[in-house]
Amino acid sequence: MAEISPVTIRRAGRGDVPSIVRMLADDPLGSGRERVEDPLPESYFRAFEAVDRDPNIQLMVAEDREGAVVGCLQLCILPGLSSQGVSRGLIEDVRVASHCRSRGIGEQMVQWAVAQARSRGCRLVELLTHNSRVDAQRFYKRLGFAQSHAGMTIRF
Numbered sequence: 001m002a003e004i005s006p007v008t009i010r011r012a013g014r015g016d017v018p019s020i021v022r023m024l025a026d027d028p029l030g031s032g033r034e035r036v037e038d039p040l041p042e043s044y045f046r047a048f049e050a051v052d053r054d055p056n057i058q059l060m061v062a063e064d065r066e067g068a069v070v071g072c073l074q075l076c077i078l079p080g081l082s083s084q085g086v087s088r089g090l091i092e093d094v095r096v097a098s099h100c101r102s103r104g105i106g107e108q109m110v111q112w113a114v115a116q117a118r119s120r121g122c123r124l125v126e127l128l129t130h131n132s133r134v135d136a137q138r139f140y141k142r143l144g145f146a147q148s149h150a151g152m153t154i155r156f
Contacts, residue, residue, distance in 0.1 A: 001148065007105055009060055009061060017040065019061070051074070056079075060074070071097065071106065073090055087120065110140075128151045
């Protein structure tokens with residue numbers, strides 16, 4: 001790993017949406033799902049407002065020393081009956097800007113999310129990564145995550 005780049009992890013604001021969408025689109029899977037246009041489709045801003053209102057969802061960004069958004073993730077706290085009624089944390093949409101990868105930014109964000117989930121009473125943190133994202137799988141295993149489930153999706 002190269003030099004660690006310290007970042008500030010903060011709650012995302014509406015003005016961060018374009019940067020987040022660009023990061024989501026910056027890989028082979030995301031480029032087929034996302035629409036990076038100027039202006040962005042309003043659907044992104046409606047989704048941001050819904051996420052921002054939900055007390056169990058935290059959409060976060062990592063900001064570098066110059067104030068540029070260089071990473072993002074979403075942490076969802078899911079209450080449930082399983083495991084004696086404990087909540088679980090779900091980490092989604094972890095991205096680091098392509099020009100900032102291998103600097104420890106993703107690790108800082110994931111560690112923040114795990115600590116935040118623990119502080120909110122979660123006894124388990126889960127995440128999903130696509131089968132084709134072999135580097136991401138290696139990264140999550142290095143951080144202590146174990147491949148414990150087979151994820152399945154259905155798209156409409």
